[in-house]
Amino acid sequence: MAVLRPLAGLLLATALLSVITVGKSEQQVPAGMGARADVDRPKPQYMLHERAPRVHGLKPFQELVDKAPAGSVLRPPPGAYAGPVSIDKPLTIEGGGQVTIDAGDKGTVMVVNADHTTLRGLHLTGSGDSHDTDDSCLDVRGNHNTLENLKLDNCLFGIDLKQTNHSVLRGNSVRSKDRELGVRGDGLRLWYSHDNLIEQNEIIDSRDMVAWYSHRNTFRNNLGKRSRYSIHFMFANENIVEGNRFYDNAVGVYFMYTEGGAARNNVISHATGAAGMGIGFKESSGTIVEGNEIVYCAIGIGSDLSPFQPDSTVEIRHNRFAFNGIGILFNSEVGGNRMVDNIFEGNLTQVAYGGRSGSAAKNFWEGNFWDDYLGFDRNKDGIGDQKHELMAYADQIWMEMPVARFFRSSPVMELLDFLERLAPFSAPDQILVDEKPRFAKPVQGGMS
Template sequence: MKRAVLMMVSIMGLMASNSLQENLLQQAIDRAESGSKLELPAGEYHGNIVIDKPLIIDGVDQKAKIVGDGNGTVVTIRSSYVTLKNLTILHSGEEHERVDAGVSIKEAEHVTVDNCKIDDCLFGIDMEQVHRSRITRNWIRSKPFTLGLRGDAIRVWYSNDNNLSYNHVTQSRDFVVWYSHGNVIAHNFGEYGRYSLHFMYAGKNEVLYNTYEHNSVGIFFMYSQDTIAIGNVVKSSLGTTGLGIGLKDASNFTLKDNTLIYCARGIYIDRSPFQPDQNNTIEGNKILYNSEGIHFHSLSISNNIVGNIFKGNIEHVVDDDKVTLHSVKNFWDRNYWDDYEGFDKDNDGIGDTPYNLFYYADKIWLLNPNIKFFYASPIISIMNFLARLAPISQPVMLLKDAHPVMYEKDLEKGVVQ
């Protein structure tokens, strides 16, 4: 589609005090020629508008407010080549069944929503079959409901090849990417939500340099493949469901240079990779001060776990499989373990003996959760000491890293590869 030449359309008359009584903004949109630009002066404009032609609406410094009537969606876009920028968008409806949103975009291409403040809207930006579009630099908050009743800040549904970057999401429910491929999600910040980023049946997406704090779940990839997650920071994902990055039935993934800190579980791996002929790569991540560094659930083998830093975790690795431990069937190499007890006589930065992680008596709670009540109690500590001093049975091997890195700084500086 060839983009029309832009036209400047003056709508200073919308500043009249009765502008909220009549939807003069919708009238201006209806009168505007395709490809026009509407510059909105500071003030309030009646919402629940529909844009069905290529158009630019510029609010200039977010001082132009489009206010919904509390019923339905505030701005509905049903055309390609539409741009919303520098606007404040407020007060959608409250119906999940209708997906009441600040901005709804459907069956369109080359749409831009940039530098908008979207507040008191159940869903922030809803995208359905939207391709090659840009959602950038927006500030989004849902309605003041309990967590499960809020809407999603950004909802990407059957939408491909979009750029969603530099958005600030707070006090919403989820940021979801479902049945969508080839999207770039980068440099976003999310806080006080449920899933700060949730993928379902998605592939070939790039998740780069996002920061997520105080959410139930940082980044969760489900039934997805062929995706990279690089340089993300996930902090303080706590509670019974708390985790930094999760892989569920996920194949051909690369998790690299991410920081998982102060989470209930840093990385959660469930039946991943799912495809039997594929691997996942977990490389160069900082897994710090979590209750569990990596948690394996169900059959999860063929993961390459290389060059990561395991430091300050209560348990570096947990495998909850009660029949056959699968974590040992992954490839572990050149990781830094803060509890490694070996030496480096030749000063090459690699331990002279492998790092072996066993289940001793203090780990029996992993195989029987009821025993967790006694975790860190004197009796468990004594049992563990005796098991290490004079074991009466062979401990269970959890993993073996043949080349443990001696110094954390060597991995940080890239001295050891």
């Protein structure tokens, strides 16, 4: 027994060590720590008879992928193929615009779980419609991938990137399934995905384009139409949005809990409805809004507790706010916004606060053009001879009581405003003071 006890102890220690070692080897590295974690829910498998009959006679595209060597170029014969497809090795697939992969309305059409993969000229269609399993046309889970000239339609979600860095999405067309707006999937979703280039894509009749916890991405020259959020950033820093065209969406670009970044030279129009907004801020700081044309929106820019970080600013310069319900709406009084060299024309209300302002000095206004400026420019220097001061008279009613906004610009409100200006019943609120208003409207590039 004395001999067996040390042996038993040795065996027990060896077993414990092996369990600890195996446990460590199976631990997943958290997101952002250099390796990809398995973040997807298990996706169900569907038999052929469960898929739409239109795919029953099609050749499975997975067979071509399995036969292609890693690092090779696959040019499949033109035609329609059956999905789903899973790619777990570096591969270039050239479809030439003549290859369709159809998943038969079940699950996800294609999954890329590899680095240095290129997909070009493919038509992906027919995903399932489950939000629980994020049924999509294309899931990407690797780095340094290129997605070009893809056509994605009849899909719940379009392109879903998770922990995908240094990749390029260019020239793709994405359309969701024909569903009510709130139950469509996102046309493009980035989750913990950094340093990607998204350019020249069309995302139409989708739900949102979102970037969550995703930093330093560039969204350039894209078209977004008839969706909810053209782009919605959340906890996503230093992203650049430039040269895009966003039409007929509920919201153009929304920065929520973000720092840094810029929105430059975009055209955002017809963001209407109760929550319609061209560009929005929620507790965000350090953003530059420059050279945009924001027209025919319910609210041009809506700001809530922004800038949020102490001693930070939000720079709003060289933009055109035209024919909006409200040019700029501040829902809080934190100050720190700098409005320089903007154009305000044709808006029902140029600038408003969500309550009593008391904060005209907290924000900086200079060199803006106001189409309701009443001064002159006697010395012809392009700057008005007197400052532009915007006061709230009868406007205070709907600013302090949002339900009264329905009556804004109605004859009775116009009469009240006239009487208030003629003989104020109470001291009006000062909204802003622009010490150097532009007298002549600056020439603006016709982006729209």
